[in-house]
Amino acid sequence: MIQVTELSKCFDGFSALSGLNVHVETGSIYGLIGVNGSGKTTLIKHLTGVYMPDAGQVTFDGEDIYENTVLKERLGYIPDDLYFFNSYSIRDMASFYRKIYPAWNEQRYRDMLREFGLPAVRKISKFSKGMQKQAAFILVMSTMPDYLILDEPIDGLDPLIRKRVWRYVVSDVAERQMTVLVSSHNLREMEGICDSIGILSEGRMMIERDLEELKTDIHKIQVAFKEEKERPLSNLNILHREKRGSVELLIVRNAGNLVKSELEKEDPAILDMLPLSLEEIFIYEMGGENSEIQSILF
Amino acid sequence: MFQLDVKSRKSIYEQIVDNCKELIIAGVLAPNDKLPSVRELSAMLTVNPNTIQKAYRELEQSGWIYTVSGLGCFVSESRHAPDPLQIRALLDKIEPLVRELLFLGVPAESIRQALDKMIRKGGGSR
């Protein structure tokens, strides 16, 4: 379990994180989303024990991660700007990792190398960006981490490779209760993989929920009435309301039954309740059609 | 075993539950047949194992499957009393379809006949 409590960090007077709380259950896949500059990478640098908090705590199963080498032996991290030793091949890096990560699994390393089809002795610096990501993935997964932190992991990988990557992740979660935190902008993919979501904005956690719960709590309603009338619908938490011709589009954050009952009171001619995709939840939660937010999504 | 539709509005969890139910209803999964383990299924579908876990739990709670610890999940023998809420939800799903058929001008009698056919196919009695 990863627990971040009241984490704060300032850079040169700019407050990157303030009073941030994050909770990741063991054996779950947590999706960290937020606009650029919301503090995702800063949080991740704290989770990997690179930054020192100004205030607050970052613990893994109760133990502080900073300067904790025992814990770090079980932590796998793939950053978005990858780093390999200059002129090293996968084999060179593997021989180094083998010496410092006690849980290194040679068999898995060989299997993954074969499956991904990467050359073991060529310099990683000569690989394409996508291949480098795969190389990083192989190396990190071969250390059999109990905690996996991924920062923008799958950009630039083709769908086949992506599937392969996720399959490994998901197997380890199922098999060994590996705890995963993923930061990504690809909300569609996150939707399929994550079981809980944290939405970060300006260094604070806006929403942290189980993904299913999040989805059951918010609905998209298409409703049409036979007669035009003012209908305030004050009992409902309406995030967004739009009239398109004679049909009204409502985004409502309430339990499904409450919504249904409130609307049926008005005797609608058409009433469709649809679940929202994670993308849509993100957009509407973050404050409507803010162009800045729109632009970060695919 | 079955495919997931990533484009569908239905959440993955719902799809798994529904798909399992279909397979059981269709007889592809017979009573006391073992379902794939959470691990196997998650790897097969590349889906979060917790999601699968949740789905299995839901199926167990509504009586479709039962768990033997250490061995896995199995299809239930008989059906328990149906959950009224479940029934209500399913009927709610039919309603807009019926309305649409009516709107298109299909006579009510044709609709009833079609329903009868479905019931017979599903192995139920009149």
Next chain:
Amino acid sequence: MRSKAFYSNVFSLPLALENLKRFWAIGTVGLLIYLLSGAFPLVLSYDRIRPYMIETMLSNHNPGYMAAHLFLAISAAVAVFRYLQNTGSAGVMHAMPFSRKSLYLSSYASGLTLAYLPAFINGLVLLVLKTPVYQTVYVDNLPIQTDIYTAANVLGWMAEVLVIITFVYSIGVFAGMVTGSMVLHALTALGFNFLLTALYATFLGYSEIYFFGFTYNRLISDITLKLSPYTYVFQAEGDLRASAWPMYMVAAVLIAAGTYFIYKKRPLEKATESTVFRFMEHFLSFLIVFFGSSLTGMVFYENDYGYAGYVLGGILGFLVGQMIVKKTLKIFDLENLKTFVVFAGIMAVVIVGFNKDALGYERRIPQLGSVETVTIDSYDLMQGNRPLVFQETENVRALTDFHQFVIDRRETYRAHQGFGFGMTLTYDLDSGNQISRRYHLPYEAVMESESLRRLYESDEADKPAELLSQLQMADTEIVLFSGNNYESEQLTMHYSDDVLSNSAKRLLLDALSRDLKEMTFRQLVSGRAAILQLQIQHRTEAGGKTADAASETYPYMTGKEDSNYRYEFFGYGITAEYEHTLRWITENGYEHLLTATGTGDFAVIRRNCEAEEEEGITRPADYDRFTSVDVKHQSEPGSLVLEDPEAIMMLIRDHAYRDLRHFPAEEDALCLTVYHRSEDKGYGMFEATMRYYLNEADLPEGIRAEADRYLSE
């Protein structure tokens, strides 16, 4: 799975080995430089190795070696800590199961190994190549033929290099810990190693420009150079003695420890910024301003452009410095203006402080009570090439009076260019300190000084003269040189009395001694031309006390080095005022040394002293037809040629001065140049040997008429 944390908490061998694997190229290049500058030329000249080569090599004066040391230490430091200077690498390395302590220790150790291993290997190569090479080495001042290429010497070299490299490397690592980019790391690693030396040189520059009486104190210079074992080799005391090694190693360890604490505090988010700590930013920026402003300022000032240089250099330095530390061209904002004002303020304080002598350097005269001895060292006022030392209170007071006199007139005297007396005053204080001042004074300042007169006519001033009487003839060689021709007479050969009896020599020295004691100050400073040079070489047995503590120890005249002795040298310019000496000369048959010229030589009197004297001139074509006073130098108007040796000698002895001290300006003097036949310049060519100055009003009768005729134009 057993945790490897025990090792990864303190030191990680895998990481250290990995570093060596990654950066082996640096070591290889370093090794190549060592081999190419030392072992390779050695092998090429193996059958006739020059001792000089071995000596420079093993004492780290070999430039190739010095370059290699610096290259290896700095490159290694930059390479192993490169991971800190990039956000990606910093993140990944610190996310790995290493504590900062183990990252630091592993990197530090592997970097140091990388830096030193090539030297070690080179040492082994040198050991293999070892072969006896002999050189004369002075051990306890005794010259001995020693084998300088021994195993001990090579091992000593290896140890010395370890000290140097460790020290330079430690500073290089420190530089990396406080900077945020690789480029800046490399620059500051280099810069910090020479920072103190550069600061010292700058303060030296300021002192030389602004301080009246400033003299370069070798002691302080040596101390500054000794601050780093790298610069140690450039200071005068010579080689890095083994006794100093532990001190540098301890310093290196302390620096390394301090750097570790900085590492613990280092915020990793600062990678790729130029500096990691705010303080460092200002510090580096100020250093650039300081050096830029000082350098430009001094150059401009010396070229009479006043303070413009400081301002220009300061502004440029500030702009460049800010751009470097802030890594942007946009540095023109209010915040930076405030910083600039502060920096400018500091520079102003420094410059004005030097200019106005804020610390009283120029005015400093020690209290009479605190002075142990005082020394005057001035070429003209010396006797026997030896500075005068005084310790009696009234003499010290006389000197301080004179010193005060000079200081009071410093505004005039500091600007004095042209001819004058150079003089160094040194106070040795009771406390063991020493204060030294060097002045270039106009002639009147010295010649008219009552204090100096008292000083020179005191009894203490007679000490050097008395020394002469104490010299043992058996250990003294005396040579007489003519003042004007190339003749000389050796009165002693190999310290025997074969040439001249010891008693005769004794009489000469007694005569000289008497002359010196009787000489008045006025006579001493008269600046009369010397007509004879008397030079004495005195030897003492090694280990015994020499006649004068401040003696030069080199064999002078015989050219032979006798390993059991030390040699001192005294020289005297005998003028017409040295009555007794001159009488001895004539009485003992050495008058021929008193002639000015040899056969065929001549002298020329010119009005225009500044005329370029040709290196070699020919005699006028109609040589045989002219008498001495009739000849006018044909190619040159306004000059008078003299051929009569006696006339020439008389002029020199009684009327000539060796410099312009009695003349307001060069134009007021006539100059007298003596030419001797010189076959070096070609057949029939003469070269100028001595030049003297004559007072036109003071010319003897015989010459005056001719002078009037030929010298007026």
